[in-house]
Amino acid sequence: MKNKISTGIVAVIGILFNSVTTIxxxxxxxxxxxxxxxxxxxxxxxxxxxxxxIEEKEQKVxxxxxxxxxxxxxxxxxxxxxxxxxxxxxxxxxxxxxFGGIVIPLPAADEIIEMGxxxxxxxxxSFYQPVxxxxxxxxxxxxSRMEFEIAKTEKNKAEFQVRQAxxxxxxxxxxxxxxxxxxxxxxxxxxxxxxxxxxxxASGKATESGIYGLSAAAADEEQNxxxxxxxxxxxxxxxxxxxxxxxxLTIIPEPVPVExxxxxxxxxxxxxxxxVSMNNDIRIASLLINKADxxxxxxxFSFLPDLGIQGGYSYQKxxxxxxxxxxxxxxxxxxxxxxxxxxxxxxxQRTFARDxxxxxxxxxxxxxxxxxxxxxxxxxQSEELMNVAAKGVDFxxxxxxxxxDRYESGLxxxxxxxEAKAAMARAESDYLAGRLNYRLALSEIKILRGDY
Numbered sequence: 001m002k003n004k005i006s007t008g009i010v011a012v013i014g015i016l017f018n019s020v021t022t023i024x025x026x027x028x029x030x031x032x033x034x035x036x037x038x039x040x041x042x043x044x045x046x047x048x049x050x051x052x053x054i055e056e057k058e059q060k061v062x063x064x065x066x067x068x069x070x071x072x073x074x075x076x077x078x079x080x081x082x083x084x085x086x087x088x089x090x091x092x093x094x095x096x097x098x099f100g101g102i103v104i105p106l107p108a109a110d111e112i113i114e115m116g117x118x119x120x121x122x123x124x125x126s127f128y129q130p131v132x133x134x135x136x137x138x139x140x141x142x143x144s145r146m147e148f149e150i151a152k153t154e155k156n157k158a159e160f161q162v163r164q165a166x167x168x169x170x171x172x173x174x175x176x177x178x179x180x181x182x183x184x185x186x187x188x189x190x191x192x193x194x195x196x197x198x199x200x201x202a203s204g205k206a207t208e209s210g211i212y213g214l215s216a217a218a219a220d221e222e223q224n225x226x227x228x229x230x231x232x233x234x235x236x237x238x239x240x241x242x243x244x245x246x247x248x249l250t251i252i253p254e255p256v257p258v259e260x261x262x263x264x265x266x267x268x269x270x271x272x273x274x275x276v277s278m279n280n281d282i283r284i285a286s287l288l289i290n291k292a293d294x295x296x297x298x299x300x301f302s303f304l305p306d307l308g309i310q311g312g313y314s315y316q317k318x319x320x321x322x323x324x325x326x327x328x329x330x331x332x333x334x335x336x337x338x339x340x341x342x343x344x345x346x347x348x349q350r351t352f353a354r355d356x357x358x359x360x361x362x363x364x365x366x367x368x369x370x371x372x373x374x375x376x377x378x379x380x381q382s383e384e385l386m387n388v389a390a391k392g393v394d395f396x397x398x399x400x401x402x403x404x405d406r407y408e409s410g411l412x413x414x415x416x417x418x419e420a421k422a423a424m425a426r427a428e429s430d431y432l433a434g435r436l437n438y439r440l441a442l443s444e445i446k447i448l449r450g451d452y
Contacts, residue, residue: 029245029249029250030251030252031252032253032254037167039243040244041163043244046162047155047158050155050158054151054152057144060148061144061145061148063144064137064140064141067140071129072125073125073127074125076124080119080120082118084116085116087112087115089107089112091107092105092107115321116321119318120317120318121316121317122315122318123314126310126311129308130306130307131307131308132301132304136301136302139294139297139298139301142297146291149287153287159452160280160452164444165242166243169235169239170239170253171256172436174436175433175436176228176231178425178432179425179429180228181428185418185421186221186224188418189221189419189422190214190217193217197214239251278451279364279450281368282361282365285357288360289358291357292357296351299346299350300347302343305333305334306333309329310330311330312329313327314326314328372445372449378444379438383438385434385437385438386434386435388434389427389430389431389433390434392431393424393428396420396423396424396428399423399424400420400424403416404420
């Protein structure tokens with residue numbers, strides 16, 4: 001019976017171990033946190049979309065500026081006439097002319113004068129320079145410029161989000177890596193206890209029932225190890241997708257130096273005042289107010305008649321009625337009264353939009369202040385927890401040293417040393433988790449301040 005149990009356990013462990021090793025059978029590559037952030041900022045598709053949106057809005061500003069220039073129209077046409085207009089003058093239409101006793105009618109015979117040719121050509125160029133709508137065009141350019149600034153701010157906000165997402169995944173990999181080490185040690189500890197129990201059973205010093213419990217414990221540790229490795233691969237896949245790394249590569253995250261975590265931060269009041277002008281959400285809300293103001297300004301110019309200067313030059317051939325060359329210049333005035341009435345409702349709509357933007361700005365400012373205070377409090381708490389976890393790592397490291405000396409002296413068995421190693425791995429995992437919480441709180445403050 002004992003041999004059957006051992007054989008079954010070995011088979012289960014072998015299957016699980018093979019499945020775990022198959023998951024990560026890829027080419028390894030070292031990756032630092034700074035490299036991961038840099039790759040994400042270069043290769044992330046959503047950031048590329050934001051960059052293209054900036055280019056789009058910039059071109060929209062250039063498009064609106066063209067409206068300052070006069071609109072120039074160049075055209076030409078050709079026409080073939082099958083029947084030509086004619087001027088008929090009958091004989092004697094203009095009277096008679098006595099000459100030497102003879103009366104000569106004017107004209108002397110019926111005359112038919114064709115008023116053109118079968119082929120008629122004409123070409124011309126005309127221009128129109130707006131005058132009264134220059135202010136409206138200027139306001140429209142300002143509206144497009146506000147949309148351009150909003151697109152740039154949205155890009156900065158997206159970059160902050162990508163950087164924070166990379167940090168979460170990167171530290172998640174480091175933490176899971178430590179948890180995997182702890183799980184592997186616990187698995188070895190469970191196997192050692194099972195092996196000792198089997199030897200005790202063979203020597204008659206233990207009962208068979210204890211073997212089942214230890215076998216189940218070993219299977220649980222194996223299952224936990226498998227879950228952690230799957231979680232590690234999930235984190236790695238998400239990080240590779242975010243950074244644009246080939247999915248066939250296995251990334252190995254490098255440890256983050258402790259000195260890269262702690263920074264000197266200003267007092268909360270100073271940071272809050274700075275965030276009012278630097279926070280991306282506040283900047284977007286402010287730009288929306290400016291955009292609404294310029295839209296209202298453009299609407300007010302719509303009440304004015306459309307006054308402009310127009311002119312041009314034309315050339316034609318084929319008609320004797322019109323001159324071949326003609327240059328002209330003048331002024332044009334148009335005023336659609338219906339637009340003047342409908343523009344009142346448009347102005348009201350844009351005024352309501354500006355009021356909404358102002359409320360959004362007030363709400364965003366209040367929320368940023370609250371989030372900053374909360375983030376500073378969380379940063380302080382995370383720093384305290386991280387320092388406590390660091391002390392735990394020091395104590396566990398010293399305990400592991402002592403237990404290793406005792407093991408080498410033969411005072412403890414393998415199980416005692418493995419328990420000390422598992423406790424050490426657990427302490428390192430808790431410390432990394434504390435560092436992650438500290439880093440996230442720090443990045444949250446930087447995001448709120450707009451200097452991440």
